[in-house]
Amino acid sequence: MVRTKLGKLTSTLMIGGVALAVASTALAAGKISGKTERMVRSDYVTSLEGKTVAYVPISLGLPLSDYWHYGIQSSAEAAGMTFVVKDPAWKVDAMTQAISALISENVDYLVVQNPDVQVLAKLLKKAEENGTHVIQLNMASNYRSSAFVGVDWVSHGEEIGEDIVKECGTGSGKSGKVAIVQGELTAAANVWFNAGLKKALGEDSAITIVNDQAAQWDATKAHDITAAVLQQNPDLCATAGVWGIMMLGSGQAVKEAGLSDQVLVYGSGSNSRPICDALESGIMDKHFSYDSILQGRDVVNAIQVIAQTGAAPGEKPFALYSPIMVHDAKTIKATDCYDLIVN
Template sequence: MIRSTLRTLLAGALAAGTLTAGALSLPASANAQEALGASRAAIEARQRFNAAFEGKTIAFVPITMGIPLTITWKDTIEREAAELGMKFVMRDPNLDMGAMTQAVSALIGGKPDVMVVHNPSVQLLAKLLKKAEKAGIHVIQINMASNTPTSAYIGADFYRIGKETAEDIVAQCGAGSGRSGKVAIVEGDPTSSVSMEEVTAAKAVFAEHPEIQVVSSQPGYWDANKAREITASVLTQHPDLCATFGVWGIMQLGAGQAIKEAGLTGKVLNYANGGGPQVICDSIKAGLIDKYWSFDAKLQGHDIMTAVKMILQSGAAPGELRTVLYSDTNVITADNADGACWQMPGQ
């Protein structure tokens, strides 16, 4: 008895709800032009745009979450994907290479429409990315490239950054500068494309200038402590070192600490690059880094989504496109460090 009364009540409530909702949405459906655009062309453009993304899925696999770059990318991708009506999924392998290959394999099975990957090395995902394209998934690579090209690579032009940094070092330390010409390089993980590109470019520049002597080129494995230890050793060996160049800013902060500990701040120039989080600008102002090439990670997140929009609207099949979008880069020094970096999302 009570149950049937409840059921009636519920049905009534539901019907009322539907009616209200219908009444509210009536003007919109009655006048589709208002929702989609004023002109026929605009309406069609909007319809094509919406249809390209509605109900599609974008997957993101960074090497790990919890570092400024990946936090920022995720934040932007997730927000812009939601605006497009796309579903966002993420797998965080926590820097575990095995977990990363497993995550990508599992995602290929689940067939998202777009997969954004952050390659820890040029080889790790090379085969899987091919497989993903065969399975009909558009693959976008962010900042660290794989040996397998895919629909898009979005990221800094690390060769150019390495070259420009080296040229600046030559100008500061080379012929006519009155300085020693001794340079130390702190590599990242030697199998990462970022490290390979920057170090190759820098060494090519230095090779043209015999007065520049690369006294050390050691891998710091993205670790500030390792960079600090290597640089401390190099500095006792070569207290007249002119410059140290690290392929990633957060790691190279360790080299900056070693220079500070040795009392050589300002005498040994510290060069680095990266995505430009606030901690870097603070460190530049504190004198830990002298010159920093920044490829704004926030803009990169937006670039990823721009590529997604282009790729999905183009109608191209996975494997057809091979595009590269190098990120906008600017140079930060103590003179322009105020406001040149971004705050982490949520701070």
């Protein structure tokens, strides 16, 4: 009996010893984990403390740029950084002056939406040579800077082109006629979107591009271009353009011609309230959308990575591509779009 009790006691002590050892190891691990966590957080805070993020879009007052404004500012300030914004109001000279001034001020991070591939390229290179990291937002230049955040325009154009082929191409019983409305001919988004779009359209011999003109991002010009195309091609099957707000003009022309049931209107861009309204009213049929507020957050995510890795400006360029959501007139809901923001 005594030996049995002693045996049980010995077993209990052994089990207890193992438990204490495990507990001690867990506590030790907890201390190490806590120390590591403090070090990680300290490095994070130190890397961003006192830093300034400057945002220069082509123009404020548009849903797209205003959503970016909100996303970047809220995320940057939440991370402890200072945020500044400059509004060139569509003026390239004002944009170059604003960027030059920010370079002179030695801002830490410069977020730029390029009006075309060349006009700011040398200036952005100068900014990085001067020690400022440049994040190009949605529309790149010929200079590859620290980061690009935005749409993979080639695959985006291909995706829309493939949908048009499905709706208008071989076996559809339709004319196969497609009109393209370009934005600014030298803007990166326009160049690469249309490269992808035309590649996909070219895969089906039943598709014919009957018109390909630039509206310079202007909905009124898009309207007039589309109205003229419809007069010459009343059997048009689809029209597509890289920016949804511009394509509202094309959609209005289709509606005025009484061809909304025949001609599909495709757009691309931010999921803003005017887009949902256009889909619900039949002005547009399909919109391939990206979340611009989350793009703004991704800009700051990119900055956080750059800051903590300690890479020099332009040393290790990378891209964060945005996911695409397809919004259809048949299934659109009010909650699919953001209300307009006044910053």
